[in-house]
Amino acid sequence: MGAGRTLKAVAQRLRKSYTIIRRWKVEWDWDIRAGAWDNAIAEAAIKKASGEYAKMLESQINIGKMLQSKAAKALLTINFDDAEIKHLPSLLEMINSGVKIERTSRELTEIAAEKNQRQNLTINIIAREPAGGEGD
Numbered sequence: 001m002g003a004g005r006t007l008k009a010v011a012q013r014l015r016k017s018y019t020i021i022r023r024w025k026v027e028w029d030w031d032i033r034a035g036a037w038d039n040a041i042a043e044a045a046i047k048k049a050s051g052e053y054a055k056m057l058e059s060q061i062n063i064g065k066m067l068q069s070k071a072a073k074a075l076l077t078i079n080f081d082d083a084e085i086k087h088l089p090s091l092l093e094m095i096n097s098g099v100k101i102e103r104t105s106r107e108l109t110e111i112a113a114e115k116n117q118r119q120n121l122t123i124n125i126i127a128r129e130p131a132g133g134e135g136d
Helices: 007-014 018-027 030-077 083-127
Strands: none
């Protein structure tokens, strides 16, 4: 029924009396079980989103490194006495862009890791709290 579930709504949905639903809640530890279920669902969603985000950042880091590598290799082949020197600003911009992409992605990776730690802490705290009160 979701995080906003109430005993009254459960009773109506199951077409049972509120008294029976309240007794079952106590007998079967619904607070603990509902909290565990909610936490499992939230944790799965966070892991999926975090995994996709991590893959994206890893890809961006690799793109940044590739730009730097390609430009550095091209710089090694430039004959500074020839007309090839006209490509120097483009190669330097390519290196610069690669550095920025890699640096930004690495910073975002660190931020995401810290956020993930905070979310895990929140999930652990929520897991210790009952899902609903007696009067629900």
